[in-house]
Amino acid sequence: MINKSMLLAMTCGLTLSFVSCENQKFNDTYADAERVHLDTLSAELQKVRDYVPDLAVVAHRGTTYWAPEETEAAYRWAREMGADYLEADLQVSKDGVILALHDTDLKRTTNIEDVFGERFPENERRYYYETLLGYDKEKADDLLARDRDAFVPNYPCSYTYYELLMLDAGSWFNQDAASIEQAREGFVSNPQYISTLEDLIKYSKGYRLARYGKDGYTESNVNFWNGWNGKNSNNHRVVLRLEETKDTINNPINYPIKLKEKWGGSISDPVVNYVFAYEQDDDLEVVRENWNGNTYVGNTPGIYIEFKEPWLNPSTFEKMVYNELAEVEHMNIIEEPCADNVPFYTADGHVNVGNTNGKVILQTFSLQSLTRVCDNFNGQVPMCFLLWLGTGATDLHNDSPQGYASFINLAVEFKAHFIGPCIAGAPNNYPEMNYPWQHDMIHRAKMKNHPYSFDSYDQMAKYFGLYNWGNEGGTRYEAPYVDAFFTNHTDMSLQFMIDHGFRTEEQVNVIREVPNARQLLEDLGYTK
Amino acid sequence: MKKHIIVPALLAAAMFSANTVKAQEDVNPLLKYISKDETVKASIGGRMYADFAYYHSDWTPMKSGAAITDARIHAALTYGKFQLYADFGFGKGKFSQKNLFVQYNFKESLKGIHSVKAGYYNEPSSMSAMTSTYNYHFLTRPAAVQALAPGRSLGATYRFFNDKFFFDQGIFAQMKYNEQDAGYQGLSLSGRWLYKPVNDVHHTFQFGLSARYQRFNAGTVYADGVLQTDVNYFANMQSYVDEDIEFLSLDLPWSKDAFTITPEALFRSDRFFARAEYIWTRVWKERDDQRLFESQLGGQQSWQNLPGWQGGNKLRSTTLNGGYLELGYLICGNAYTYDQEYGLLRGMGDKNALEIVARYSYTDLTDITKGDRFLVGNNKFYPNGQIVDYPYWSSVDGGTMHAVTLGLNYSFNQYIKVMGEYQYANLKNVYFPDDQNFHQLQLRVAFAF
Numbered sequence: 001m002i003n004k005s006m007l008l009a010m011t012c013g014l015t016l017s018f019v020s021c022e023n024q025k026f027n028d029t030y031a032d033a034e035r036v037h038l039d040t041l042s043a044e045l046q047k048v049r050d051y052v053p054d055l056a057v058v059a060h061r062g063t064t065y066w067a068p069e070e071t072e073a074a075y076r077w078a079r080e081m082g083a084d085y086l087e088a089d090l091q092v093s094k095d096g097v098i099l100a101l102h103d104t105d106l107k108r109t110t111n112i113e114d115v116f117g118e119r120f121p122e123n124e125r126r127y128y129y130e131t132l133l134g135y136d137k138e139k140a141d142d143l144l145a146r147d148r149d150a151f152v153p154n155y156p157c158s159y160t161y162y163e164l165l166m167l168d169a170g171s172w173f174n175q176d177a178a179s180i181e182q183a184r185e186g187f188v189s190n191p192q193y194i195s196t197l198e199d200l201i202k203y204s205k206g207y208r209l210a211r212y213g214k215d216g217y218t219e220s221n222v223n224f225w226n227g228w229n230g231k232n233s234n235n236h237r238v239v240l241r242l243e244e245t246k247d248t249i250n251n252p253i254n255y256p257i258k259l260k261e262k263w264g265g266s267i268s269d270p271v272v273n274y275v276f277a278y279e280q281d282d283d284l285e286v287v288r289e290n291w292n293g294n295t296y297v298g299n300t301p302g303i304y305i306e307f308k309e310p311w312l313n314p315s316t317f318e319k320m321v322y323n324e325l326a327e328v329e330h331m332n333i334i335e336e337p338c339a340d341n342v343p344f345y346t347a348d349g350h351v352n353v354g355n356t357n358g359k360v361i362l363q364t365f366s367l368q369s370l371t372r373v374c375d376n377f378n379g380q381v382p383m384c385f386l387l388w389l390g391t392g393a394t395d396l397h398n399d400s401p402q403g404y405a406s407f408i409n410l411a412v413e414f415k416a417h418f419i420g421p422c423i424a425g426a427p428n429n430y431p432e433m434n435y436p437w438q439h440d441m442i443h444r445a446k447m448k449n450h451p452y453s454f455d456s457y458d459q460m461a462k463y464f465g466l467y468n469w470g471n472e473g474g475t476r477y478e479a480p481y482v483d484a485f486f487t488n489h490t491d492m493s494l495q496f497m498i499d500h501g502f503r504t505e506e507q508v509n510v511i512r513e514v515p516n517a518r519q520l521l522e523d524l525g526y527t528k
Numbered sequence: 529m530k531k532h533i534i535v536p537a538l539l540a541a542a543m544f545s546a547n548t549v550k551a552q553e554d555v556n557p558l559l560k561y562i563s564k565d566e567t568v569k570a571s572i573g574g575r576m577y578a579d580f581a582y583y584h585s586d587w588t589p590m591k592s593g594a595a596i597t598d599a600r601i602h603a604a605l606t607y608g609k610f611q612l613y614a615d616f617g618f619g620k621g622k623f624s625q626k627n628l629f630v631q632y633n634f635k636e637s638l639k640g641i642h643s644v645k646a647g648y649y650n651e652p653s654s655m656s657a658m659t660s661t662y663n664y665h666f667l668t669r670p671a672a673v674q675a676l677a678p679g680r681s682l683g684a685t686y687r688f689f690n691d692k693f694f695f696d697q698g699i700f701a702q703m704k705y706n707e708q709d710a711g712y713q714g715l716s717l718s719g720r721w722l723y724k725p726v727n728d729v730h731h732t733f734q735f736g737l738s739a740r741y742q743r744f745n746a747g748t749v750y751a752d753g754v755l756q757t758d759v760n761y762f763a764n765m766q767s768y769v770d771e772d773i774e775f776l777s778l779d780l781p782w783s784k785d786a787f788t789i790t791p792e793a794l795f796r797s798d799r800f801f802a803r804a805e806y807i808w809t810r811v812w813k814e815r816d817d818q819r820l821f822e823s824q825l826g827g828q829q830s831w832q833n834l835p836g837w838q839g840g841n842k843l844r845s846t847t848l849n850g851g852y853l854e855l856g857y858l859i860c861g862n863a864y865t866y867d868q869e870y871g872l873l874r875g876m877g878d879k880n881a882l883e884i885v886a887r888y889s890y891t892d893l894t895d896i897t898k899g900d901r902f903l904v905g906n907n908k909f910y911p912n913g914q915i916v917d918y919p920y921w922s923s924v925d926g927g928t929m930h931a932v933t934l935g936l937n938y939s940f941n942q943y944i945k946v947m948g949e950y951q952y953a954n955l956k957n958v959y960f961p962d963d964q965n966f967h968q969l970q971l972r973v974a975f976a977f
């Protein structure tokens with residue numbers, strides 16, 4: 001009996017041994033994305049999430065396509081174009097001015113190679129200490145010695161904002177092969193500067209820079225421009241005064257000095273307050289009307305500001321930004337919340353996001369900054385956790401549902417409200433991190449999806465569902481696979497959304513016909 | 529008195545069997561030549577396993593199906609006190625080097641047998657690792673043995689055994705083909721030592737231990753001429769149809785020395801056997817920190833001093849362990865038998881024999897610092913749970929598995945067997961956060977000649 005049973009078992013085994021299992025199904029990304037564990041935002045955090053309008057258009061660095069990025073020109077253009085948010089990257093100068101600047105190397109977007117080369121700005125720094133701040137020579141000598149030792153060329157945090165203002169942030173755009181077709185004489189004749197966070201806020205509120213010789217300011221009040229190589233202050237931005245504050249920053253550029261213990265372990269730099277002048281931007285040569293007879297001028301977009309990698313900024317950077325938002329134009333809604341019923345768009349057809357509780361969105365790629373933002377803002381200001389696929393310090397390495405979920409869960413844990421994944425496709429050709437199943441996972445966590453950057457019609461069409469993107473997931477997914485998005489082409493993006501019915505009735509009241517991008521630049525004074 | 533007569537008889541049988549060519553054959557070979565004076569014995573043989581497996585896992589699928597999991601051919605020759613043995617695998621259509629050695633029994637008496645052996649063969653170690661899979665009572669060796677016990681190496685050993693003792697020790701090269709990218713070869717010193725207080729025809733009880741010291745010298749050039757040595761510990765899920773090692777796998781760069789100790793015990797009666805081993809391994813690492821530190825100097829982001837660099841590039845020793853307990857009961861068949869020469873339980877090979885077996889095993893390839901947090905999105909540990917952009921960690925995780933196996937084995941005769949198993953395994957591995965429960969049904973048809 002046993003023998004027969006074993007013979008039977010062996011026969012079965014041999015039969016099964018030769019059965020092919022080629023059709024067995026293995027990892028199903030769609031199924032895995034639905035069953036992977038996701039934490040969810042609390043009701044309180046969902047309320048903050050909803051401070052931000054759906055399908056908001058975020059003007060990435062103002063624009064990188066039509067004007068020099070993160071300058072007055074780019075932000076004024078984006079504001080008047082009708083963007084819901086002006087996006088910027090935050091860094092810090094050596095003297096504690098919060099910059100709106102993307103690159104950590106000043107060579108690409110300024111003429112630093114012509115102005116300073118790679119030398120330490122000895123004369124400018126001495127003038128800054130002795131004349132602008134009024135230090136005696138002995139103190140200035142000590143500080144100069146320390147600064148010389150810590151100096152690293154081309155790093156923004158190596159230079160005082162006084163020195164950074166010497167740089168031309170506009171003319172490179174006219175010479176760069178990628179943007180030479182969009183070159184304009186007006187980007188040079190109206191000098192463009194490395195913006196500050198204060199500048200960005202002022203631009204969002206409808207201001208422009210006040211300039212000498214144009215706005216009733218006849219010469220530099222603090223001998224600011226004339227102090228630099230005898231330069232004429234005409235048409236440069238107005239600097240009313242400099243004030244040394246009691247605050248200090250631990251500038252990362254000074255870390256090697258601390259390790260040398262040459263300066264008593266001190267790595268602090270004093271924070272200097274620059275008092276600038278701004279003018280209401282209501283004197284455009286051509287004030288055009290929209291469909292209901294209202295002017296374009298007067299949009300008040302919000303700002304979408306990114307904390308760069310913490311190792312480039314002081315450890316107190318998030319707190320510095322918190323304070324600055326509180327001090328400039330009532331931008332800190334924790335300190336001064338807006339009423340809940342303020343509309344995103346005014347009845348007379350203007351973007352009004354900048355006057356709502358959604359006026360500021362914070363963002364970062366950095367895991368460390370994510371935790372610090374949580375410590376300082378506690379989820380009470382809308383916050384986006386950005387994703388990039390790669391092997392860098394802040395990157396997602398594993399974009400399987402489990403890996404993706406782990407970063408979403410981290411964002412929920414540290415009270416972010418949005419995930420900001422990169423998208424594929426020309427012209428940027430970033431990695432794809434916004435598959436429909438990934439968008440769906442973000443929604444399962446009760447978060448919203450703010451992908452970047454939409455710089456072509458193809459990208460708009462793909463993620464808004466015109467190209468059947470996501471159909472392979474069956475009925476699981478429904479376009480659009482965005483809740484708001486970053487773009488360098490606010491003009492194209494807005495037109496696409498209007499044409500395809502993705503702007504709400506409230507939003508359409510703002511713009512039914514998108515301004516011509518080139519004409520708008522002309523109207524803003526940036527002549528070809 | 530009877531016992532003392534029987535035991536030397538067993539030993540003599542091990543020494544002078546006329547029917548086997550000996551060396552390391554799984555069965556009494558069918559194809560053999562024995563000279564009239566029995567000074568020359570030669571044989572050729574082979575074996576083949578066909579396995580079927582069905583798997584069920586929580587998250588990451590394992591590939592159910594069928595596979596020829598082993599196919600080999602061997603040749604053996606005994607000439608006087610010399611034994612030569614060679615076998616080669618050709619499973620999956622690929623040639624693989626298996627055993628290739630010569631053994632010389634330089635002193636044979638009823639007090640014991642002294643021999644030396646040289647070539648490519650199993651280092652003396654865990655009794656599980658030393659047992660041929662054809663004579664094993666489970667489809668695979670325990671994962672802990674796969675991961676932590678040595679396999680075959682190129683070397684030489686001296687062995688002595690009698691009815692009470694078994695000593696086997698030797699020296700082995702780190703690699704068999706000297707195929708390293710850089711550096712000269714390391715070595716290992718291995719030994720297995722047993723005491724057998726009970727050893728007769730019907731019973732054996734033995735205990736002892738094996739130990740192994742390894743020195744890793746061969747490696748690759750990491751940067752600026754710095755040699756990086758490396759060691760990998762891995763095991764499959766105690767199955768060969770899908771022998772993926774991703775669930776239990778640990779790579780330890782900069783490994784320089786390792787020490788493994790394996791206490792073991794075996795009890796055998798005619799109808800029952802029980803055996804257990806515990807394997808403990810510690811790996812020490814070595815890295816040319818000064819040279820690596822100096823090679824990164826010169827940038828604004830460079831570490832400025834050696835202690836700082838070392839703090840950002842932590843390196844510490846790693847401890848791993850595992851063990852198993854195997855039980856068997858012979859329902860039909862003559863008796864379990866014992867191999868004096870190798871100090872091992874023999875396989876079940878009686879005509880129409882049937883046995884039921886059970887095993888518990890655990891494998892711990894995890895060495896995580898308490899408080900560390902792991903993020904699967906970027907495969908990083910965060911010391912003390914602090915989320916930063918540059919975490920400096922020293923934790924490693926190759927997975928921890930507990931597995932229970934129940935099996936039923938039947939042998940038509942010593943040449944043909946059928947083996948069936950059910951196994952439940954519980955996995956914990958930070959790289960597979962949703963894979964915890966694994967079930968598998970396996971069936972093997974095996975033959976040897």
